[in-house]
Amino acid sequence: QVQLQESGPGLVKPSETLSLTCVVSNSSISSGHYWGWIRQPPGEGLEWIASIYYSESNFHNPSLTSRITMSVNPSKNQFSLNLSSVTAADTAVYYCARHKDGGLFGFDFWGQGTFVTVSS
Amino acid sequence: DIQMTQSPSSLSASIGDRVTITCQASQDISTYLNWYQQKPGKAPKLLIYDASNLETGVPSRISGSGSGTEFTLTINSLQAEDFATYYCQQFDNLLTFGGGTKVEIK
Secondary structure (H helix, E strand, C coil): CCEEEEECCCEECCCCCEEEEEEEECCCCCCCCCEEEEEECCCCCCEEEEEECCCCCEEECCCCHHHEEEEEEHHHCEEEEEECCCCHHHCEEEEEEEECCCCCCCEEEECCCEEEEECC | CCCEEEECCEEEECCCCCEEEEEEECCCCCCCEEEEEECCCCCCEEEEECCCEECCCCCCCEEEEEECCEEEEEECCCCHHHCCEEEEEECCCCCEECCCEEEEEC
């Protein structure tokens, strides 16, 4: 069973950069899948943030692209997200997930999510 | 950007009912649509991919249909474990989720 585990700071100050890492188990990050980030503000719906391939080809939500940096670390079987210039609107549960098959398809395995608060 | 509109935003139903949720895309997305179920405090779970294909392990009382701009998720004979929020998601052009439909107990 593929497992994903997010890790992050929990609390980030406004204007700073949010950094999250997702460690993948029982599936190689170089296995031909895309890997993505999705977030969910409290009481709201899901928002796709970005997705990346092990070759570092990546795709971003156009509304966030200017603030996103993604990377992959095959040696640690993990991928990361940096979101810069955060505001209170970035407060959310952040999920990492694996795309099904070899493209930007549905997400078939998800992490449990990590809640990030943006506050001074 | 492709917008996804779900209706209704919430509904009340009883055990054994048939429930239908609709998702409308702002432009033709062929069958590039997935459905997810999310329970409180949990990550979403993929139910249907490519509009009508049942993900492994999902009960057959759940089905999806549609193409182009109109899609439907149907749950036949609603069970207690089906009370949750459901989201559609297009992947024709990047990714967009619908706003969600909360299925509550009547």
